[in-house]
Amino acid sequence: MFMNFRRIHKCQCVQLLTTGLVLCMVMVCWEELDHHVVSHMRSYTYRYLINSYDFLNSSFAINSNYHTRSNGGDGELVSYPYLINHPGKCRGGAADGKKWDDVLLLLFVKSSPENLERRQAIRDTWGNESYVWSELGASVRVVFALGVHQDVEQRSKMQSELLKEDQAYGDLIQQDFVDTFHNLTTKLILQFHWCHQYCPKAHFLMSADDDIFVHMPNLVKYLQQLLGSQSGAKDLWVGHVHRGAPPIRRKDSKYHVPYELYPWPSYPDYTAGAGYVVSGDVAAKIYQATLALNSSMYIDDVFMGICAKAMGVSPQEHSYFSGEGKAPYHHCIYDHMITSHGHAIDVRSLWQEATDPTVYSHSRGFMGNMYCTAVRVMLLCLPYYQNTYSCMAAFT
Incomplete structure (x- = not known):
């Protein structure tokens, strides 16, 4: 051989x-x-098999908060002052001005001073309070959370434009901090503090980006069902959940977090900051947490997870709350859609298409359900849409 x-x-x-x-x-x-x-893999293993973050509370419980500053020399902590505010936004028409409206949802949209076109598109579509009241029978308050323009040279001109915009629409809430990515946690704190002070009776609070699309009819229906349920709307924090996510250590990343700021290999569970909803009792708990916890963590959705963990609140996954990606355009998706992220220029066209009454006729009946299930499987069970709705959403 x-x-x-x-x-x-x-x-x-x-x-x-x-x-x-x-x-x-x-x-x-x-x-x-x-x-x-x-x-x-390392982060997920650490988060669920090694350490459940019982130590997180004491690690972040520091007296000085990132969103506050010293007042004089006495060490008193005060929040940033309001430049534009509407304290009566959630109040009714009572003569004494002290009666709270029965607000189903207080919806905070995180916006930047220069994003006027995005705010206007939201006002004309899913953020139109009059439409929600007349067509859906729900009391919703939509406001935009802002800081001041980051360019000092343009700040004065931009502020004048914001004042004119607010005079026309009365929906801007602005504090005197620089509106940058690293101040997103400051903007989150603004939302929960404003809710606590000016809209404490709202059944739900939602935080959303200004490039998000909210299918308001589906959202209102979902929230009304929660209110009408036997358990009621308690201990709710719902959205697109990130479980066992690791901090990004690459210095070239926008989301870079150094070891000095966060030394552990995994974050607490949190929902994507693009859009999530909490019940009124959870909003009150998060407010209390912001008073006690160090808010130097500038990634706002992670800080939200830290606050929630400290208060014993866990996020709940909803199949049709989007993550960082844009949902596929199809009438079989619109039937269930709550949020979709990444809509800076197509909000009006998507609103018109997604709320068309004929959308629902396509998915009715046995054959319609079978057809839409098959379509959703083909659309959602692809890696391309992993940051929007999960494959499991195809079967809901």
């Missing part, structure tokens, strides 16, 4: 070349691979 040594050498060369190529690819892509696979 003769062995073909030439063939053996060729096989060895191919194996060596293949191994080298794979190693090179791993070395080149290691940072991305480590972030998306290795760090997530």
Whole structure:
């Protein structure tokens, strides 16, 4: 029996070349691979198998808060002053001005001073309070949370434009902090403090980005069902949940968090900041947490998770609250949609399409349900839509 040594050498060369190529690819892509696979596995294991973050409360319980500053020399902590405010937004028409309206939802939209077109699109579509009242029979208050323009040279002109805008619409809530990414936690604190002081009787509080689409008819129906349920609307924090997510350590990332700020390999569970809803009792608990916890964590949805963990509140997953991605456009999706992220320029067209009465006729009946289930499977069970609705949403 003769062995073909030439063939053996060729096989060895191919194996060596293949191994080298794979190693090179791993070395080149290691940072991305480590972030998306290795760090997530390590973080998830740590979060659920090793440590449940019983220590988190004491670690973040520091007297000085990121959103406050010293007043004079006495060390008293005060919040940023309001530049634009509407204290009576949630009050009724009583002559004494002290009667609270029965507000189903207080909806805070996180916006930047320069995003006038986005705010206007929201006012014309899903954020139109008159439409919600007349067509859906629900009392919803929509306000926009703002800081001051980050460019000092443009700040005065921009502030004048914001004052004119607010005079026309009366829906801007602005505090005197610089409106930047690293002040998003300050903006989150603004929302819960404003709710506590000026709209404490609202059944629900929602926080949303200004590039989000909210299917208001579906959201109102969902919230009304919760209110009418036997258990009522208590201990609710619902959205697109991130479980066991790791801090991003890459310095070139927008979401970079250094070890000095957060030394642990996993965040507490939290919902995507693009859009989530809490019940009134949870809003009150988060407000209390912001008074006691160090808010130096500038990623606002993570800070929300820290506050919730401190107060014993856990997030609940809803299949049709979007994460960081945009939901697919299809009438079988609109029938269940609550939120979709990444709509900076197409809010009006999507609103018109998603709220068309004929949308619901497509999914009615046995054949309609079968058809829409099949369509949702094809659309949602693809990796491309992993940051919007999960594959499980196709079967709801």
